[in-house]
Amino acid sequence: MTAATAHGAAVVEPAESPLTPESWGKLGMWIFLAGDAVGFGTLLAGYGAMRATSADWPNPYEVLGINLTAIMTFLLICSSVTMVKALEWLGKGDRRRAINFLLYTAAGGAIFVSLQAYEWTHLIHRGLLINGNPWGASLFGTSFFLVTGFHGLHVTAGVIYLVSMVRWVLNRPDPAASYNGVEILGLYWHFVDLVWIMVFTFLYLL
Protein backbone atom coordinates (compact mmCIF):
# COMPACT_ATOMS: atom_id res chain seq x y z
CA MET A 1 0.00 0.00 0.00
CA THR A 2 2.87 2.32 0.87
CA ALA A 3 4.49 1.57 -2.44
CA ALA A 4 1.26 2.27 -4.28
CA THR A 5 0.87 5.61 -2.51
CA ALA A 6 4.45 6.55 -3.21
CA HIS A 7 4.27 5.72 -6.90
CA GLY A 8 0.68 6.55 -7.71
CA ALA A 9 -1.78 8.79 -5.95
CA ALA A 10 0.74 10.68 -3.82
CA VAL A 11 2.65 11.88 -6.84
CA VAL A 12 -0.35 12.95 -8.91
CA GLU A 13 -2.35 14.30 -5.98
CA PRO A 14 -0.36 15.00 -2.77
CA ALA A 15 -1.90 13.39 0.28
CA GLU A 16 -3.77 15.73 2.61
CA SER A 17 -1.56 17.01 5.42
CA PRO A 18 -2.65 15.45 8.70
CA LEU A 19 -4.67 17.74 10.99
CA THR A 20 -2.83 16.75 14.13
CA PRO A 21 0.37 14.90 13.39
CA GLU A 22 0.77 13.87 17.02
CA SER A 23 -2.62 12.41 17.70
CA TRP A 24 -5.99 11.64 16.18
CA GLY A 25 -7.32 11.67 19.72
CA LYS A 26 -6.75 15.40 19.89
CA LEU A 27 -8.87 15.92 16.80
CA GLY A 28 -11.51 13.64 18.31
CA MET A 29 -11.60 15.68 21.52
CA TRP A 30 -11.89 18.93 19.56
CA ILE A 31 -14.84 17.59 17.58
CA PHE A 32 -16.50 16.39 20.80
CA LEU A 33 -15.91 19.79 22.43
CA ALA A 34 -17.38 21.58 19.40
CA GLY A 35 -20.53 19.47 19.76
CA ASP A 36 -20.64 20.10 23.49
CA ALA A 37 -20.18 23.83 22.88
CA VAL A 38 -23.24 23.80 20.62
CA GLY A 39 -25.15 22.38 23.59
CA PHE A 40 -23.97 25.19 25.87
CA GLY A 41 -24.48 27.78 23.10
CA THR A 42 -28.08 26.61 22.67
CA LEU A 43 -28.71 26.83 26.42
CA LEU A 44 -27.28 30.35 26.60
CA ALA A 45 -29.10 31.57 23.47
CA GLY A 46 -32.33 30.09 24.89
CA TYR A 47 -31.63 31.84 28.18
CA GLY A 48 -31.23 35.13 26.30
CA ALA A 49 -34.48 34.62 24.39
CA MET A 50 -36.46 33.79 27.56
CA ARG A 51 -35.02 36.75 29.39
CA ALA A 52 -35.59 39.18 26.50
CA THR A 53 -39.27 38.22 26.22
CA SER A 54 -39.94 38.33 29.97
CA ALA A 55 -41.41 41.41 31.60
CA ASP A 56 -40.39 40.60 35.18
CA TRP A 57 -36.94 38.98 34.93
CA PRO A 58 -35.15 39.47 38.28
CA ASN A 59 -31.84 41.33 38.40
CA PRO A 60 -29.40 38.36 38.50
CA TYR A 61 -26.53 39.83 40.48
CA GLU A 62 -28.90 41.14 43.15
CA VAL A 63 -30.63 37.77 43.59
CA LEU A 64 -27.68 35.43 43.09
CA GLY A 65 -24.86 37.50 44.56
CA ILE A 66 -21.54 37.51 42.73
CA ASN A 67 -18.96 37.41 45.53
CA LEU A 68 -18.87 33.63 45.89
CA THR A 69 -19.16 33.13 42.13
CA ALA A 70 -16.25 35.49 41.51
CA ILE A 71 -14.14 33.30 43.84
CA MET A 72 -15.35 30.19 41.97
CA THR A 73 -14.33 31.82 38.66
CA PHE A 74 -10.88 32.59 40.05
CA LEU A 75 -10.61 28.99 41.30
CA LEU A 76 -11.33 27.56 37.83
CA ILE A 77 -8.75 29.90 36.25
CA CYS A 78 -6.19 28.67 38.83
CA SER A 79 -7.07 25.05 38.08
CA SER A 80 -6.45 25.73 34.39
CA VAL A 81 -2.97 26.95 35.30
CA THR A 82 -2.22 23.83 37.37
CA MET A 83 -3.42 21.78 34.37
CA VAL A 84 -0.96 23.43 31.95
CA LYS A 85 1.78 23.07 34.58
CA ALA A 86 1.07 19.33 34.77
CA LEU A 87 1.55 19.05 31.02
CA GLU A 88 4.69 21.21 31.16
CA TRP A 89 6.29 18.95 33.79
CA LEU A 90 5.33 15.87 31.83
CA GLY A 91 7.03 17.38 28.79
CA LYS A 92 10.17 17.90 30.90
CA GLY A 93 10.03 14.25 31.93
CA ASP A 94 9.13 14.85 35.59
CA ARG A 95 6.25 12.43 36.11
CA ARG A 96 5.96 12.96 39.87
CA ARG A 97 5.47 16.73 39.61
CA ALA A 98 3.07 16.25 36.70
CA ILE A 99 0.91 13.92 38.80
CA ASN A 100 0.97 16.38 41.71
CA PHE A 101 -0.32 19.13 39.45
CA LEU A 102 -3.01 16.84 38.01
CA LEU A 103 -4.16 16.20 41.59
CA TYR A 104 -4.16 19.96 42.38
CA THR A 105 -6.36 20.44 39.30
CA ALA A 106 -8.76 17.71 40.43
CA ALA A 107 -8.87 19.29 43.90
CA GLY A 108 -9.70 22.67 42.34
CA GLY A 109 -12.57 21.09 40.43
CA ALA A 110 -13.85 19.27 43.52
CA ILE A 111 -13.83 22.50 45.55
CA PHE A 112 -15.65 24.27 42.70
CA VAL A 113 -18.44 21.67 42.69
CA SER A 114 -18.66 21.81 46.51
CA LEU A 115 -19.00 25.60 46.41
CA GLN A 116 -21.69 25.24 43.77
CA ALA A 117 -23.57 22.76 45.98
CA TYR A 118 -23.31 25.25 48.84
CA GLU A 119 -24.57 28.06 46.58
CA TRP A 120 -27.52 25.99 45.33
CA THR A 121 -28.51 25.00 48.89
CA HIS A 122 -28.33 28.62 49.98
CA LEU A 123 -30.45 29.82 47.03
CA ILE A 124 -33.03 27.04 47.43
CA HIS A 125 -33.46 28.00 51.09
CA ARG A 126 -34.06 31.58 49.99
CA GLY A 127 -36.83 30.40 47.69
CA LEU A 128 -35.18 30.02 44.26
CA LEU A 129 -36.80 26.88 42.88
CA ILE A 130 -36.80 25.25 39.44
CA ASN A 131 -40.49 26.15 39.00
CA GLY A 132 -40.74 29.50 40.74
CA ASN A 133 -39.13 32.15 42.92
CA PRO A 134 -40.17 35.18 44.99
CA TRP A 135 -38.46 37.72 42.70
CA GLY A 136 -40.27 37.40 39.36
CA ALA A 137 -40.30 35.20 36.24
CA SER A 138 -40.33 31.52 37.20
CA LEU A 139 -38.15 30.70 34.18
CA PHE A 140 -35.33 32.53 35.97
CA GLY A 141 -34.94 29.60 38.37
CA THR A 142 -35.47 27.01 35.63
CA SER A 143 -32.72 28.40 33.42
CA PHE A 144 -30.37 29.07 36.34
CA PHE A 145 -30.45 25.46 37.58
CA LEU A 146 -30.39 24.02 34.06
CA VAL A 147 -27.34 25.97 32.86
CA THR A 148 -25.26 25.89 36.07
CA GLY A 149 -26.28 22.25 36.61
CA PHE A 150 -25.16 21.27 33.09
CA HIS A 151 -21.84 23.01 33.70
CA GLY A 152 -21.45 21.49 37.19
CA LEU A 153 -21.98 18.08 35.64
CA HIS A 154 -19.11 18.80 33.26
CA VAL A 155 -16.84 19.79 36.17
CA THR A 156 -17.79 16.60 38.04
CA ALA A 157 -17.04 14.52 34.94
CA GLY A 158 -13.75 16.43 34.61
CA VAL A 159 -12.70 15.56 38.17
CA ILE A 160 -13.40 11.87 37.48
CA TYR A 161 -11.51 12.14 34.17
CA LEU A 162 -8.53 13.80 35.96
CA VAL A 163 -8.34 11.19 38.72
CA SER A 164 -8.57 8.29 36.27
CA MET A 165 -5.85 9.87 34.12
CA VAL A 166 -3.54 10.01 37.19
CA ARG A 167 -3.77 6.22 37.30
CA TRP A 168 -3.26 6.05 33.55
CA VAL A 169 -0.07 8.16 33.78
CA LEU A 170 1.19 6.06 36.71
CA ASN A 171 0.84 2.92 34.60
CA ARG A 172 3.21 4.35 31.98
CA PRO A 173 6.82 4.46 33.17
CA ASP A 174 7.88 6.71 30.27
CA PRO A 175 6.46 10.25 30.73
CA ALA A 176 6.58 10.88 26.98
CA ALA A 177 4.12 8.02 26.43
CA SER A 178 1.40 9.79 28.39
CA TYR A 179 1.98 13.31 27.01
CA ASN A 180 -0.74 13.15 24.33
CA GLY A 181 -3.33 11.70 26.68
CA VAL A 182 -2.74 14.43 29.25
CA GLU A 183 -2.82 17.13 26.56
CA ILE A 184 -6.25 15.84 25.45
CA LEU A 185 -7.40 15.81 29.10
CA GLY A 186 -6.21 19.42 29.32
CA LEU A 187 -8.33 20.37 26.31
CA TYR A 188 -11.44 19.12 28.11
CA TRP A 189 -10.54 20.85 31.37
CA HIS A 190 -9.79 24.23 29.76
CA PHE A 191 -13.05 23.95 27.83
CA VAL A 192 -14.94 23.60 31.12
CA ASP A 193 -13.13 26.75 32.32
CA LEU A 194 -13.95 28.57 29.08
CA VAL A 195 -17.65 27.67 29.34
CA TRP A 196 -17.74 28.92 32.94
CA ILE A 197 -16.36 32.28 31.77
CA MET A 198 -19.40 32.56 29.46
CA VAL A 199 -21.89 31.23 32.05
CA PHE A 200 -20.56 33.60 34.72
CA THR A 201 -21.00 36.56 32.38
CA PHE A 202 -24.43 35.69 30.98
CA LEU A 203 -26.12 34.33 34.11
CA TYR A 204 -24.55 36.38 36.88
CA LEU A 205 -23.14 39.63 35.53
CA LEU A 206 -25.45 40.73 32.70
Next chain:
Amino acid sequence: MATAHAHPNYMKIFWWLAALTVVELIVVFLPFGKLTNGTLLCALALGKAALVAAFFMHLRFETKTLTWIAFTPLAIATLLIFVLMPDGFAVAKKTQAASAPAAVAPAKH
Protein backbone atom coordinates in the same frame (compact mmCIF):
# COMPACT_ATOMS: atom_id res chain seq x y z
CA MET B 1 8.60 14.66 20.63
CA ALA B 2 7.02 15.51 23.95
CA THR B 3 7.86 19.19 23.62
CA ALA B 4 6.75 19.48 20.01
CA HIS B 5 5.59 23.06 20.47
CA ALA B 6 7.06 25.67 22.79
CA HIS B 7 5.10 26.41 25.94
CA PRO B 8 3.84 29.99 26.13
CA ASN B 9 4.20 32.02 29.32
CA TYR B 10 1.22 30.58 31.18
CA MET B 11 1.56 32.82 34.23
CA LYS B 12 1.21 35.89 32.02
CA ILE B 13 -2.07 34.50 30.64
CA PHE B 14 -3.20 33.73 34.20
CA TRP B 15 -2.65 37.35 35.32
CA TRP B 16 -4.48 38.62 32.24
CA LEU B 17 -7.47 36.37 33.01
CA ALA B 18 -7.48 37.42 36.67
CA ALA B 19 -7.24 41.11 35.75
CA LEU B 20 -10.02 40.87 33.16
CA THR B 21 -12.26 39.16 35.77
CA VAL B 22 -11.69 42.10 38.14
CA VAL B 23 -12.52 44.52 35.29
CA GLU B 24 -15.77 42.56 34.68
CA LEU B 25 -16.75 42.93 38.34
CA ILE B 26 -16.14 46.68 38.10
CA VAL B 27 -18.09 47.04 34.83
CA VAL B 28 -21.21 45.56 36.49
CA PHE B 29 -21.45 48.64 38.71
CA LEU B 30 -20.63 51.28 36.07
CA PRO B 31 -23.48 53.74 35.41
CA PHE B 32 -23.37 53.51 31.58
CA GLY B 33 -26.74 51.82 31.16
CA LYS B 34 -27.67 48.24 30.23
CA LEU B 35 -26.63 48.28 26.59
CA THR B 36 -23.11 49.70 27.08
CA ASN B 37 -22.41 47.56 30.15
CA GLY B 38 -23.77 44.47 28.39
CA THR B 39 -21.63 45.06 25.30
CA LEU B 40 -18.54 45.62 27.46
CA LEU B 41 -19.20 42.44 29.49
CA CYS B 42 -19.76 40.34 26.35
CA ALA B 43 -16.53 41.69 24.82
CA LEU B 44 -14.59 40.94 28.03
CA ALA B 45 -16.02 37.40 28.22
CA LEU B 46 -15.16 36.69 24.58
CA GLY B 47 -11.66 38.08 25.15
CA LYS B 48 -11.11 35.80 28.15
CA ALA B 49 -12.49 32.81 26.27
CA ALA B 50 -10.16 33.60 23.35
CA LEU B 51 -7.14 33.74 25.71
CA VAL B 52 -8.03 30.31 27.17
CA ALA B 53 -8.57 28.76 23.73
CA ALA B 54 -5.50 30.33 22.09
CA PHE B 55 -2.93 29.65 24.83
CA PHE B 56 -4.19 27.06 27.34
CA MET B 57 -5.77 24.95 24.58
CA HIS B 58 -2.78 25.66 22.27
CA LEU B 59 -4.98 26.74 19.34
CA ARG B 60 -2.41 29.37 18.35
CA PHE B 61 0.20 26.69 17.87
CA GLU B 62 -2.00 24.16 16.05
CA THR B 63 -3.05 23.81 12.46
CA LYS B 64 -5.78 26.27 11.37
CA THR B 65 -8.34 23.48 10.89
CA LEU B 66 -8.73 23.09 14.66
CA THR B 67 -9.47 26.82 14.94
CA TRP B 68 -12.22 26.43 12.34
CA ILE B 69 -13.68 23.54 14.31
CA ALA B 70 -13.60 25.71 17.45
CA PHE B 71 -15.33 28.62 15.69
CA THR B 72 -18.23 26.53 14.36
CA PRO B 73 -20.22 26.40 17.65
CA LEU B 74 -19.75 30.15 18.15
CA ALA B 75 -21.17 30.79 14.66
CA ILE B 76 -24.10 28.43 15.30
CA ALA B 77 -24.91 30.06 18.65
CA THR B 78 -24.77 33.55 17.10
CA LEU B 79 -27.07 32.44 14.26
CA LEU B 80 -29.44 30.94 16.82
CA ILE B 81 -29.78 34.31 18.55
CA PHE B 82 -30.92 35.85 15.24
CA VAL B 83 -33.27 32.91 14.62
CA LEU B 84 -34.87 33.47 18.03
CA MET B 85 -35.18 37.25 17.55
CA PRO B 86 -38.45 37.31 15.51
CA ASP B 87 -40.05 35.20 18.22
CA GLY B 88 -38.89 37.71 20.81
CA PHE B 89 -40.32 40.63 18.84
CA ALA B 90 -43.65 38.82 18.38
CA VAL B 91 -44.00 38.22 22.12
CA ALA B 92 -43.09 41.84 22.88
CA LYS B 93 -45.74 43.04 20.38
CA LYS B 94 -48.36 40.75 21.93
CA THR B 95 -47.61 42.01 25.44
CA GLN B 96 -47.91 45.60 24.21
CA ALA B 97 -51.21 44.85 22.46
CA ALA B 98 -52.58 43.24 25.61
CA SER B 99 -51.73 46.29 27.69
CA ALA B 100 -53.37 48.65 25.15
CA PRO B 101 -57.03 47.46 24.74
CA ALA B 102 -57.81 49.84 21.82
CA ALA B 103 -55.41 47.95 19.58
CA VAL B 104 -57.32 44.66 19.83
CA ALA B 105 -60.77 46.18 19.01
CA PRO B 106 -61.27 45.27 15.29
CA ALA B 107 -63.55 42.22 14.84
CA LYS B 108 -62.86 39.41 12.36
CA HIS B 109 -65.01 38.93 9.24
